[in-house]
Amino acid sequence: MKNIVVLVSGGGTNLQALIDAQESGLIKGGKITCVISSKPGVYALERAKAHDIPSRVIPRKEYPDSIEYSKAILSALKEENADLVVYAGFMTILDELVVREYPNKMMNVHPALIPSFCGKGYYGLRVHEEALKKGVKLTGATVHFVTEVCDGGPIILQKAVEIENGDTPETLQKRVMQQAEWKILPKAVSLFCEDRLVVTDGRVYIK
Numbered sequence: 001m002k003n004i005v006v007l008v009s010g011g012g013t014n015l016q017a018l019i020d021a022q023e024s025g026l027i028k029g030g031k032i033t034c035v036i037s038s039k040p041g042v043y044a045l046e047r048a049k050a051h052d053i054p055s056r057v058i059p060r061k062e063y064p065d066s067i068e069y070s071k072a073i074l075s076a077l078k079e080e081n082a083d084l085v086v087y088a089g090f091m092t093i094l095d096e097l098v099v100r101e102y103p104n105k106m107m108n109v110h111p112a113l114i115p116s117f118c119g120k121g122y123y124g125l126r127v128h129e130e131a132l133k134k135g136v137k138l139t140g141a142t143v144h145f146v147t148e149v150c151d152g153g154p155i156i157l158q159k160a161v162e163i164e165n166g167d168t169p170e171t172l173q174k175r176v177m178q179q180a181e182w183k184i185l186p187k188a189v190s191l192f193c194e195d196r197l198v199v200t201d202g203r204v205y206i207k
Ligand code: GAR
Pocket: 008, 009, 010, 011, 012, 013, 014, 015, 044, 088, 089, 090, 091, 109, 110, 111, 122, 123, 124, 127, 177, 181
């Protein structure tokens, strides 16, 4: 059984999608063993508690820089014996010292079709604001492995979502979550836990 550690910073709807998938038996070969939040008091922590999942708060604000923060996260991941680390709305970029320890063992859900609207500064609502500003007709979500390049790691799954007349960043964010993120994140985690993801030359193949 693989230990899945989920990193969060906010409402935790993607965490909830993972919990729901787990409880419906859709994640074979893995179990969410810990939730780590970069902020105290966020609703994601309530979701973990409601399902008896242990959690830790490692507040970004209490660390002077990204390196010190990354060291704290790394030691927590080691203590938790993490086999898979999932960024589920985790809004902090970790130093590569963490990524190096978990090659192709950390995944992130991003609310756009990478390589569009991604990279440093593109997170949360901002991503949807930019998609609407550009006037794209399709957007969506991507689950990818985390590398030292922000949003640049091998792509695991993507799902497209149509932009509708009258969309606001908020309505679009909600639809992208419902139609894409909450579906592909549990699916990617499940594939990983069944050892069905193979990374070759920066590309992910599903066995
Ligand atoms: C989600 O839309 C997620 O894709 C996004 O933040 C939201 C978190 O929601 N993540 C990023 O923008 C990371 N670059 P949640 O806390 O309800 O899961």
